[in-house]
Amino acid sequence: MNDNDEVDLLIDAWAGQLPEIDFTPLDVMSRLRRVSHRLTGIRRAAFGTADLAIWEFDVLAALRRAGEPFEMSPAQLLTVTMVTSGTLTQRVDHLEERGLVGRRKNPEDGRSVLVQMTPLGRERVDRAMIALVESEERALEPLSRSDRAQLVELLRALGEAGGPPA
Structure with missing residues (x-):
């Protein structure tokens, strides 16, 4: 562990300018922001091993988690991807062009469709997930199992207390 990392330097600089402020939240x-940026890079690289963009993985992963028939x-x-209707339509169109999903009429409602993952889509999302887990395991190597469990609980508490963004 580095006792004087970039965040420490940032906090020290601000504390020198505003000594009356407690900068613990910024610390x-x-x-968390730096870890988030690192995680985005890890995910982008892992999904790239399966020739998927992050957003492509998100849609395919939702279908994969749904179970058979995906x-x-x-x-x-x-609901699960949390994007707008127009964005989802564009994403499904793109995934369909790549042969990763298909559309079929909903047998329960002929006016609507179902989006179904293809075998190629399943192969790609599974490969991406395996690469992601392996990459994230390497990123977490400095932490013991106990440290990881404690971090999960702390992040869970922080997430539950978060509320809407300001």
Whole structure:
């Protein structure tokens, strides 16, 4: 561990300018932000091993988690991917062009469709998930199992207390 990292230097500089302020929140959140940026890079690289962009993985992972037959309605996909309807339509169109998903009529409602992952989509999302888990394991190597469990609990508490962004 480095006793004088970039965040420490940032906090020290601000404390010199505003000595009456407790910069503990900035200390915590700046570190989370840096970890988030690192995680984005780890995910991008892992998904790239399966020739997937992050957003492609998100849609395919939702379908994979749904279980056999790996299909969902667009409304269900909207809920789990948290994107707009127009964005989801563009993403499904793109994934369909790549042969990773297909659309079929909903047998329960002929006016709607179901989005179904293809075998190629399943192969790609599984490969990406395996690469992600391996990459994240390497990133977590400095932490013991006990440290990881404690971090999970702390992050869970922080996430539950978060509320809407300011």
